[in-house]
Amino acid sequence: xxxxxxxxxxxxxxxxxxxxxxxxxxxxxxxxxxxxxxxxxxxxxxxxxxxxxxxxxxxxxxxxxxxxxxxxxxxxxxxxxxxxxxxxxxxxxxxxxxxxxxxxxxxxxxxxxxxxxxxxxxxxxxxxxxxxxxxxxxxxxxxxxxxxxxxxxxxxxxxxxxxxxxxxxxxxxxxxxxxxxxxxxxxxxxxxxxxxxxxxxxxxxxxxxxxxxxxxxxxxxxxxxxxxxxxxxxxxxxxxxxxxxxxxxxxxxxxxxxxxxxxxxxxxxxxxxxxxxxxxxxxxxxxxxxxxxxxxxxxxxxxxxxxxxxxxxxxxxxxxxxxxxxxxxxxxxxxxxxxxxxxxxxxxxxxxxxxxxxxxxxxxxxxxxxxxxxxxxxxxxxxxxxxxx
Numbered sequence: 337x338x339x340x341x342x343x344x345x346x347x348x349x350x351x352x353x354x355x356x357x358x359x360x361x362x363x364x365x366x367x368x369x370x371x372x373x374x375x376x377x378x379x380x381x382x383x384x385x386x387x388x389x390x391x392x393x394x395x396x397x398x399x400x401x402x403x404x405x406x407x408x409x410x411x412x413x414x415x416x417x418x419x420x421x422x423x424x425x426x427x428x429x430x431x432x433x434x435x436x437x438x439x440x441x442x443x444x445x446x447x448x449x450x451x452x453x454x455x456x457x458x459x460x461x462x463x464x465x466x467x468x469x470x471x472x473x474x475x476x477x478x479x480x481x482x483x484x485x486x487x488x489x490x491x492x493x494x495x496x497x498x499x500x501x502x503x504x505x506x507x508x509x510x511x512x513x514x515x516x517x518x519x520x521x522x523x524x525x526x527x528x529x530x531x532x533x534x535x536x537x538x539x540x541x542x543x544x545x546x547x548x549x550x551x552x553x554x555x556x557x558x559x560x561x562x563x564x565x566x567x568x569x570x571x572x573x574x575x576x577x578x579x580x581x582x583x584x585x586x587x588x589x590x591x592x593x594x595x596x597x598x599x600x601x602x603x604x605x606x607x608x609x610x611x612x613x614x615x616x617x618x619x620x621x622x623x624x625x626x627x628x629x630x631x632x633x634x635x636x637x638x639x640x641x642x643x644x645x646x647x648x649x650x651x652x653x654x655x656x657x658x659x660x661x662x663x664x665x666x667x668x669x670x671x672x673x674x675x676x677x678x679x680x681x682x683x684x685x686x687x688x689x690x691x692x693x694x695x696x697x698x699x700x701x702x703x704x705x706x707x708x709x710x711x712x713x714x715x716x717x718x719x720x721x722x723x724x725x
Contacts, residue, residue, distance in 0.1 A: 338455045341464060343513035344448045345471035347411055350506040351441055352475025353483060354418055354499050355383060355674075358434075360484025360578060362560050363571065364492040369427040373561060374682035379434055380557045384675035386435035391442025391668035395661050398443065402517040406447050407510050410440035415503030422496035442671065445469075446664025449647060451514065459597060466593025466644040473589045473640055477582025481575035484560075488571060532662050537653040537719075540712040544705045545646050545669040546676065548608055551615055551701035552639040553677030554694055558685065559632075566692055567628035577632050584636025592641030596648050601713050604649055607642040608709055612702045614638040619695035649712075677701070 358365070358379045366376040398406040417437025424430035445468075452464040479502075483495040532538055555562070563569045563577055595603040614634045621627030647666055654662030677698065684694050 340514050341452055341455050341467055343509045344407075344452055344468045345474075346509045347407065347444065347506045348448065348468055348471025349475045349479065350411070350471075350499070350502040351414060351444060352472035353479030353502060354414065354437055355441065355472075355671075356475060356480045356556075357483035357495055357499065358383070359557055359559055360480050360574060361487045361492045361495060362558075363564075364487050365427075365430070368492065369430070371427050373558075374686050375427075377557050377678050377682050379431060380553070380678040381675040382431045383434045383438040383441075384553075384671035384673075384678065386438025387441040387671035388668045388675065390439030391446060391664040391671075392661065394439060394443040395446055395664040398447075399660065403447050403451050404510070404514050404516050407444060407451070407514060408507060410444040410447075411503060411507045411510060413437070413440040414444070415500055415507065418496050418500040418503055422493050422500060424493075438671070442664045442667040445667040446660060449651070449663045450660055453651070462596035462600070462644045462648045463590075463593045465647050466589050466596075469589055469640070469643050469647075470586060472643075473582065473585035473636075475582075477579060477586055480582065481578040484575045484578060488575075530661070532654045533665070535653060537712055537715060538650060538662055540708055540715075541646065541650040541653055542666060542669040544604075544608070544708050544712070545650075545666055546673040547705035547708065548611065548642050548646065548702050549639070549670050549673035550676040550680065551673075551698040551705075552611065552635065553674045554681035554684070554698035554701070555615065555618065555635065555677075556639075557674075557678040558681045558691065558694060562622055562691060562694070563628060566622045567625050569625060569628070577629055580629055581632040581636040584633040584638075585640040588637030588639065588641035589643055591637075593644035595641070596645040600645060600648055600652070601716070603645040604642075605706070605709050605713065607638070607645055608702055608706045611638040611642055612699055612706055615695055615699035615702065619693070619699070622695060623692070 362373055362376045365379070366373050398409070414437055417433055420433035420436065421430055424433055448468055449465050452468045453461040456464040483498065486498060487495045559578070560574050563574050564571060569577060592603065592607050618631035618635055621631035647663065650662050650666040651659050680698060681694050684697050685691055688697070
């Protein structure tokens, strides 16, 4: 694979650390800033909503820029947002900083997906996307456990200082290794790109992404209190378990990319089905320490095995000039699912059956995504038969 692809992975790693590291700091942030754990969990929701809003706006605003320039501008926004988070004197300030940082997220992964697929042969496109998203999974494997340990040892602000440094490094790596555009970007009419959103298959793909990740983030947002209060781990033991979860993310992400390269439709159905089953089972597993460790790995693998199939589905259904916007919107959908999942998990804790019920309740969400995937594939087959006729 080209070196430029791994430069994109570094950028994805930096952004991934920022998005997910707060989950290992919920107890520290809630105690220091005087808010409850469900309120602290809204820092995930705020970030996700920032991605959801920022993805279409910044994708449209930067559509005339060279792709490399766009990636560098977005990484600069990301770095400044983390600097503001490190300096936050209040919960409101921290929330605002998280939202500013999030604005760059969706467009970075959307544009990055297009750059990644342009660097490889057609039969390697899903694997190229998976490699770029490996930065996101490595962020969970390495960045989140390290950030959790750093926050526990030196305070949660030290984690955001570290992420700011990662942002600077990612900017330099992208500048050095991502090739400049071979041709000047000449965007077509915006109306033509927006027409992509009217396609039922694209809409179904976006909703599948929202539902698929809505369930997993209901669990993931509250993984620290789940491990401490249900499984009985100490706060210091959370980081090693998160390391296991991150290992599952890396394995699942790469396997999902390879499966999607071989056969996209079975990969789409199969990965969502596996995620649903894993989430139901984790509801029982989280009540013991051994079960929690196994569940952490399996959940990570099952969840991120869906990334490449879902992203490739949307790119394939969008086609042509609409791919950039559709790609960014799918990242926005991922983060809308993140926001809804964090809200759902908080609701189950505050007004529902409690922390122990999050996993089985959340599993109903990707189950709905599985139904939509079946509908989408049926429509796709009918459209293919119509064309052949």
